[in-house]
Amino acid sequence: MTKILNVHNLEKSYSSGSKQLTVLHDITFDVEEKETFAIVGPSGSGKTTLLGLCAGLDRPDTGSIELCGTELSSLSEDERAVLRNQKVGFVFQDFQLLPTLTALENVAVPLELQGAKDASEAAKVLLEKVGLGGRFDHYPSQLSGGEQQRVAVARAFSNRPSILFADEPTGNLDAETGERIIELLFNLNREAGTTLVIVTHDLDLAKMTQRILRLKGGKIMETNEQQ
Amino acid sequence: MSSNKSRVSFSWLFKMAWRDGKASGRKLILFMASIVLGIAAVVSIQSFGENLKDNIGLQSKAMMGADFKIDLDQEPTEDVLSIIDSLGGAQAREIGFTSMAAFPGKDGTKLVQVRGIEGGFPFYGELETIPEEAAQTYQQEGGALVDVTVMTQLGLTTDDSIKVGEVILPISGALRSIPGSNSFFSSVAPPAVIPYRFIEESGLVQTGSRISYDYYFTAPSGTDLERLDEVLDPQLDRLEADLDTHTSTSERLGRRYDNFGKFLNLVAFVALLLGCVGIASAINIYIKGKLRAVAVLKCLGATKRQTFMIYLLQIAGMGFLGGIIGTIAGLILQQLFPLLLEDLLPVDIQMAFKPQIILLGVLLGIFMAVLFALVPLIGTLYISPLQALRVQTNGNKKKGKAELAVLGGIFLFILLFSYWLLQDWKYSLAFVFGIVVTFSILAGIARLFMKVTRDNFPTGWGFPARQSLQNLFRPQNQTLTLVLAIGVGTFLISTLYFTKDLLLAQASLEGQNNSPNMILLDVQAGQEKEVEQTIRDSGNPVLDDIPIVTMRVQSIDGRTVNQIREDSTSGINRWVLNHEFRVTYRDALSDSEVLTSGEWVPEVEEPDLIPISVSDNFVEDALVSLGDRISFNVQGVVMNTEVRSIRTVDWSQMQPNFTIVFPKGVLESAPQFRVITTKVPNEDASAALQQELVRLFPNISILDLRQIITVVEGLLNKIAWLINFMAFFSIITGIIVLLGAVRTSKFQRIKESVLLRTLGARSNQILKILALEYFYLGALGTLSGILLSLISSQLLAWLLFDTAFVPSIFPLLVLFPAITILVIFIGLTNSISVIKSPPLEVLRKESY
Numbered sequence A: 001m002t003k004i005l006n007v008h009n010l011e012k013s014y015s016s017g018s019k020q021l022t023v024l025h026d027i028t029f030d031v032e033e034k035e036t037f038a039i040v041g042p043s044g045s046g047k048t049t050l051l052g053l054c055a056g057l058d059r060p061d062t063g064s065i066e067l068c069g070t071e072l073s074s075l076s077e078d079e080r081a082v083l084r085n086q087k088v089g090f091v092f093q094d095f096q097l098l099p100t101l102t103a104l105e106n107v108a109v110p111l112e113l114q115g116a117k118d119a120s121e122a123a124k125v126l127l128e129k130v131g132l133g134g135r136f137d138h139y140p141s142q143l144s145g146g147e148q149q150r151v152a153v154a155r156a157f158s159n160r161p162s163i164l165f166a167d168e169p170t171g172n173l174d175a176e177t178g179e180r181i182i183e184l185l186f187n188l189n190r191e192a193g194t195t196l197v198i199v200t201h202d203l204d205l206a207k208m209t210q211r212i213l214r215l216k217g218g219k220i221m222e223t224n225e226q227q
Numbered sequence B: 001m002s003s004n005k006s007r008v009s010f011s012w013l014f015k016m017a018w019r020d021g022k023a024s025g026r027k028l029i030l031f032m033a034s035i036v037l038g039i040a041a042v043v044s045i046q047s048f049g050e051n052l053k054d055n056i057g058l059q060s061k062a063m064m065g066a067d068f069k070i071d072l073d074q075e076p077t078e079d080v081l082s083i084i085d086s087l088g089g090a091q092a093r094e095i096g097f098t099s100m101a102a103f104p105g106k107d108g109t110k111l112v113q114v115r116g117i118e119g120g121f122p123f124y125g126e127l128e129t130i131p132e133e134a135a136q137t138y139q140q141e142g143g144a145l146v147d148v149t150v151m152t153q154l155g156l157t158t159d160d161s162i163k164v165g166e167v168i169l170p171i172s173g174a175l176r177s178i179p180g181s182n183s184f185f186s187s188v189a190p191p192a193v194i195p196y197r198f199i200e201e202s203g204l205v206q207t208g209s210r211i212s213y214d215y216y217f218t219a220p221s222g223t224d225l226e227r228l229d230e231v232l233d234p235q236l237d238r239l240e241a242d243l244d245t246h247t248s249t250s251e252r253l254g255r256r257y258d259n260f261g262k263f264l265n266l267v268a269f270v271a272l273l274l275g276c277v278g279i280a281s282a283i284n285i286y287i288k289g290k291l292r293a294v295a296v297l298k299c300l301g302a303t304k305r306q307t308f309m310i311y312l313l314q315i316a317g318m319g320f321l322g323g324i325i326g327t328i329a330g331l332i333l334q335q336l337f338p339l340l341l342e343d344l345l346p347v348d349i350q351m352a353f354k355p356q357i358i359l360l361g362v363l364l365g366i367f368m369a370v371l372f373a374l375v376p377l378i379g380t381l382y383i384s385p386l387q388a389l390r391v392q393t394n395g396n397k398k399k400g401k402a403e404l405a406v407l408g409g410i411f412l413f414i415l416l417f418s419y420w421l422l423q424d425w426k427y428s429l430a431f432v433f434g435i436v437v438t439f440s441i442l443a444g445i446a447r448l449f450m451k452v453t454r455d456n457f458p459t460g461w462g463f464p465a466r467q468s469l470q471n472l473f474r475p476q477n478q479t480l481t482l483v484l485a486i487g488v489g490t491f492l493i494s495t496l497y498f499t500k501d502l503l504l505a506q507a508s509l510e511g512q513n514n515s516p517n518m519i520l521l522d523v524q525a526g527q528e529k530e531v532e533q534t535i536r537d538s539g540n541p542v543l544d545d546i547p548i549v550t551m552r553v554q555s556i557d558g559r560t561v562n563q564i565r566e567d568s569t570s571g572i573n574r575w576v577l578n579h580e581f582r583v584t585y586r587d588a589l590s591d592s593e594v595l596t597s598g599e600w601v602p603e604v605e606e607p608d609l610i611p612i613s614v615s616d617n618f619v620e621d622a623l624v625s626l627g628d629r630i631s632f633n634v635q636g637v638v639m640n641t642e643v644r645s646i647r648t649v650d651w652s653q654m655q656p657n658f659t660i661v662f663p664k665g666v667l668e669s670a671p672q673f674r675v676i677t678t679k680v681p682n683e684d685a686s687a688a689l690q691q692e693l694v695r696l697f698p699n700i701s702i703l704d705l706r707q708i709i710t711v712v713e714g715l716l717n718k719i720a721w722l723i724n725f726m727a728f729f730s731i732i733t734g735i736i737v738l739l740g741a742v743r744t745s746k747f748q749r750i751k752e753s754v755l756l757r758t759l760g761a762r763s764n765q766i767l768k769i770l771a772l773e774y775f776y777l778g779a780l781g782t783l784s785g786i787l788l789s790l791i792s793s794q795l796l797a798w799l800l801f802d803t804a805f806v807p808s809i810f811p812l813l814v815l816f817p818a819i820t821i822l823v824i825f826i827g828l829t830n831s832i833s834v835i836k837s838p839p840l841e842v843l844r845k846e847s848y
Helices: A047-054 A077-087 A103-113 A119-129 A145-158 A175-192 A203-207 B010-023 B025-058 B060-064 B078-086 B134-141 B148-154 B183-188 B196-202 B225-238 B246-299 B304-340 B355-382 B385-389 B397-422 B425-455 B463-470 B479-507 B528-537 B561-566 B574-578 B616-622 B683-696 B705-744 B746-758 B763-801 B810-836 B839-846
Strands: A003-016 A019-032 A036-040 A062-067 A088-091 A163-167 A195-200 A211-216 A219-225 B068-072 B092-102 B109-119 B128-130 B144-147 B161-164 B167-177 B191-195 B211-217 B242-245 B518-524 B542-556 B581-585 B593-598 B610-615 B629-634 B637-649 B660-662 B673-678 B701-704
Touching: A003 A047, A003 A195, A019 A047, A019 A195, A019 A219, A036 A047, A036 A203, A047 A062, A047 A163, A047 A195, A047 B385, A077 A088, A077 B304, A088 A145, A103 A119, A103 A145, A103 B010, A119 A145, A145 A163, A145 A175, A163 A175, A175 A195, A195 A203, B010 B025, B010 B304, B025 B060, B025 B246, B025 B304, B025 B355, B025 B705, B060 B246, B068 B078, B068 B225, B078 B225, B092 B196, B092 B683, B092 B701, B109 B148, B109 B196, B109 B683, B109 B701, B128 B134, B134 B144, B134 B167, B134 B191, B144 B148, B144 B161, B148 B167, B161 B191, B167 B191, B167 B196, B191 B196, B225 B242, B225 B246, B225 B561, B242 B246, B246 B304, B246 B355, B246 B385, B246 B397, B246 B425, B246 B479, B246 B705, B304 B355, B355 B397, B397 B425, B425 B479, B425 B763, B463 B763, B479 B763, B479 B810, B518 B528, B518 B683, B528 B542, B528 B673, B528 B683, B542 B561, B561 B574, B574 B616, B610 B616, B616 B637, B683 B701, B701 B705, B705 B810, B746 B763, B763 B810
Parallel strands: A036 A195, A036 A211, A088 A163, A163 A195, B109 B191, B144 B167, B581 B660, B610 B637
Antiparallel strands: A003 A019, A003 A062, A211 A219, B068 B211, B068 B242, B092 B109, B092 B161, B092 B211, B128 B167, B144 B191, B161 B167, B518 B673, B518 B701, B542 B581, B542 B629, B542 B673, B593 B637, B610 B660, B629 B637
């Protein structure tokens, strides 16, 4: 199998007042194409920071990250943005829909950024797929939390990403709605053949993935292979 | 990877800007309002100024009544007459002077500007009279045209007559307007037009009278008037005459109104700057609210340039729209100006739309919006996409540098714009310095207040008082913005108010108890005893009896005036060479004079060189100093003098003041006339004395200072009205800024208020917290503004008006409570939804 994400000797620290705070220390792992992968750990263990680095949202202090065959450190900030637009999808804990755009416009944005001509049509298909066919023109403030996250999932798949990063996708939802979102996420993932990297502290959710990476205090404790 | 280039087109950026702007429209209304008002202020003033200039140019012939004229203030010599003849002879001539006029059968006398006209004057424009035909018939009928205001005031009709000196003429009609008449001067001495042939009969043309002689010409079309001016003016100058063409006169007039326009422009510019504060504060909070969306867009693959451009386009679009609306509002507003300024303007203004002004308004709207939004906009460039994942990153040093560059740009913009308005680097720098100092002091006060409150926090106060005080210095507070907005607005309004007070105080007679309020001019030698007796008989005192001798400068330090005129390198002001000086002689300084250098010589006995005293402005204009020699031509006799002392003169004192003073013992036997002053207790006494004096001594002109003060007050009130009108822009913009600041801080307050509601706070507790916070802010801003205006007015009083400044209580009594209440009102009405709606509903509504 081809590796889609290859992380090697990653270090990241932030300055907090006069102190340097090491958030990630000597992180090495890889993820294969179409694999489902979970990063788990307690709060403050560095899960979200690791996800951000893997998606090219920030630069590590040392170490390397190869995403979709491209070494991220060789790219400028704008080139990384373009790479994200073409290869990466995101689902956030607090949905992060653009509040001034309708559901349809939110889903269409990644495609429009690619310069796609049929962005609106494709977005409509996706919204219907997530069960929001009648909500095209609704603004985020007019949708429930579960509906907003479904729009976010549709947006994440709109650019047909090679890899999808989900940061606590059920963290802001009740159990029942969360389950439906996870089901949707995994179904679409299977259909599209996308690699799925989920950051979560929900072990039940993590167990649904093929592999789990456990983080504690910025270090890898273990990597488990699921059946 | 297929390509590292983004394929987004410019149209997508527009689309995103539109989508986002459409949904955020409500939040941007105040931002737009700031632009609209600022632009409206600038456009209305600019457009009005341009129209005024154009109209003066277009109506220049009608204003002069001829193509050109030769004027002089003494009877023309043979040389002057031969120049007039060489031009084919004048088509019309006029003799003008001020004199008292009486109206037989009516009570009341009036100081009028007598204009004796012969020939077809005016050749352009018209004599507007009631009845209309009077303008044509008065010459044949041998009648007079009397100013319409005088006619109304004294209840005169065409059945009455006017007595000027020794001549009595029937009144042919009321004069509404005449070319060459200045409305301010007309208020002091309204015109009375009579046929030229009666002037001599009046007996008023005599020694000491200020008489002007005007010869009017029309020129065949195509005549190069500029060339004519160049050739003839130097020749006429030597003969103490002057040539004015209609174009040069209108240019001079235009320049005079230019200064007035520049002042108004500055007031408008301040309103614009206040609008810019509004833009900056509104956009700052607006963009802060967008940073999360920017981070998300970056996660989705938008580059930093794209995200920056989305909001830049949005703001430029709003600036464009604001510029258009502001320009339209300005063009509508300018129509009001001629109504406001009716009596002050030299011409009837036909308003036209100027394309360059429209372009200026629209471009200025875009430029201002973008420039003042750049600081917060730069934030979008440096926001990390990680923020979408709730990861806080460190600040960016590059951002600080970019912000500094933008602040430099803003400073440069203000400097260049004010230079464009004032055309003078010194004034522009002073203006910008003033603005920077004002803003810095206000910002300093706000910061100091926050620090002092934090350091000395009254822990013993009740909950609402403590909570509201804490709101002033906690993160995301609006103290700085609101104190700046309220402070600048209040500062402007109260400074304008104080300045008006200063101007009026300077002109007022109140407090000058021993100053005369009636001045008798042109009292001939030999008349003074009888005149003084008449004054005393009427129960009034004779305050001064001042002898006056007229003379002209013959030479300065051995160089004749003609030699100086021909020397193009000479810096001596031309008026010194041409002026007929009215000189007095006395042995002591007057109340309005202070000796600054040299020695005061009270009296001399037949000296070779007469020691004289000159005023400091004469020293500057004639380029003389102590010890310099000046020869004067005193009606044919040359007198050699030496500058022995220099005085400063307070010209604003309402009494006869002199540039040149001789010592006693020299001029006593020279031909002279006298100025006598008195102080009458009231209007009735003034009218009675005037009538008696005019009856007995028709040659005497009487200046009733009360009337002049009334005219000056009227004029100042008119200007003050206009200034208030412009200040109104500042107030409205200030309110907009205030509204913007209050609304943008609303979410902070709402979140907290909802939390307090959830924890069980009652409506009146929340209201109290909010009201107190806005009270602190309103009071601090208003007081700071008033304090600053007191300082600036004191400086103006010292440096510019040279007068004592007694601040009026109005700003404290009216402005302070009014603006503070306004701030509380705006603050509370914007937060009322928190109290009326359930907490969850509010949070949900406000979170997007």
